Amino acid sequence: xxxxxxxxxxxxxxxxxxxxxxxxxxxxxxxxxxxxxxxxxxxxxxxxxxxxxxxxxxxxxxxxxxxxxxxxxxxxxxxxxxxxxxxxxxxxxxxxxxxxxxxxxxxxxxxxxx
Amino acid sequence: xxxxxxxxxxxxxxxxxxxxxxxxxxxxxxxxxxxxxxxxxxxxxxxxxxxxxxxxxxxxxxxxxxxxxxxxxxxxxxxxxxxxxxxxxxxxxxxxxxxxxxxxxxxxxxx
Numbered sequence: 542x543x544x545x546x547x548x549x550x551x552x553x554x555x556x557x558x559x560x561x562x563x564x565x566x567x568x569x570x571x572x573x574x575x576x577x578x579x580x581x582x583x584x585x586x587x588x589x590x591x592x593x594x595x596x597x598x599x600x601x602x603x604x605x606x607x608x609x610x611x612x613x614x615x616x617x618x619x620x621x622x623x624x625x626x627x628x629x630x631x632x633x634x635x636x637x638x639x640x641x642x643x644x645x646x647x648x649x650x651x652x653x654x655x
Numbered sequence: 656x657x658x659x660x661x662x663x664x665x666x667x668x669x670x671x672x673x674x675x676x677x678x679x680x681x682x683x684x685x686x687x688x689x690x691x692x693x694x695x696x697x698x699x700x701x702x703x704x705x706x707x708x709x710x711x712x713x714x715x716x717x718x719x720x721x722x723x724x725x726x727x728x729x730x731x732x733x734x735x736x737x738x739x740x741x742x743x744x745x746x747x748x749x750x751x752x753x754x755x756x757x758x759x760x761x762x763x764x765x766x
Contacts (some may be wrong), residue, residue, distance in 0.1 A: 575669035584661075584745050585699075602705045631697065636752045640687050640706050643755055647698040 543568040545633050547646025556655050560618045562649045564631035567612065571633040573641065574614050576605060577649075579628045588629075589616070621653045657682035661746050661758035669766050674733040676761050678746030681727065686748040689755065690721055690727040693743040705729060706743075741765045 544567040554560050566574075571592040575587035580633065591598045591605045598605050604617040618625055631646040658681045659728060668699055680686050690702040700758040701714045703721035710722050718737050722730045743762050 557679075573752060573754075580764070582760075584747075584759045587754050587756065590754055616763070632755075634752075637750045640704075641749060641752055643689075643701075643749075645699045650696075 543571055543633055543635060543644040544644075545631060545644045545646045546596050547557045547631050547649060549645065549649060551650045551652070553654065554621055556621060556623060558621055560621050560651055560653075561568070561602045562629055562631070562651070563613065564615070564633075564634040565611075565613050566644070568633070568635060569612065570635050571612075571644075572636060573634040574605070574607060575632050575634070575643075576616050577630045577632065579630065581627075585630055614622075618651075621651075623653050623655050626651055626653045657748070657756065659746060659748055659756055659758040661744075661761055662760060664759065665762045665764075667764045667766060668736050669737055671735050674731070674736050674740070674763070676731040676744055676746075676763075677732075678729040678758060679727055680748045681731075683727070683748070683750060685726060686750050687724060689732050689747040689749075690729065691745040691747065693745060693760075695743075699745065703731070736765050738765050 547564045550593045575590035578588045579585040589605050589606050602619045607614045628648045628650050630648050633645045634641045661678050688705045691699045705723045719733050743760050746758045747759045749755040
């Protein structure tokens with residue numbers, strides 16, 4: 542089955558700096574890659590996603606890149622703010638019929654220091 | 656728009672007691688439904704998923720079971736809780752090639 546690895550497990554940056562979180566996946570059939578932000582005591586919230594036919598996607602301060610050949614995708618947050626502090630999860634999904642199974646990374650705890 | 660509700664938000668139960676956690680989705684039909692467990696500071700472990708009423712797939716052998724009595728209702732149950740069942744339980748839904756959307760979870764503590 543699919544295996545998603547995420548690094549680093551913790552990341553501390555100064556406010557205004559950039560943060561990069563990296564994930565790799567093993568199954569070349571994976572075709573959808575969402576990123577989630579989880580704040581303390583809450584469920585993960587989707588922040589950005591990318592499909593396998595796209596190499597990069599940007600939404601304001603957040604961007605995601607995908608390298609299908611290397612089976613690698615990354616989350617980039619620019620001009621970080623204290624409210625960006627949270628746990629971030631990457632995921633890879635394989636669509637089979639009308640059902641998609643999601644495989645999650647182990648999470649990155651991002652701390653943005655004011 | 657679609658919404659997902661989980662309850663209760665927190666639950667403290669003694670070892671050996673039964674469990675029932677409920678999840679409902681509104682604003683969509685025939686969603687795929689998922690139950691995850693998240694240990695403190697850890698990732699998401701998929702427990703069960705369902706593609707339709709009465710259809711349950713289990714990902715890991717455990718003390719828990721799931722049921723889907725209605726299209727948009729997903730229930731996580733146990734007859735006798737163990738200490739190791741403590742954790743943060745998350746319900747999620749998705750459709751076709753769309754992302755998963757999570758509820759706000761239930762924090763379960765077993766004493």
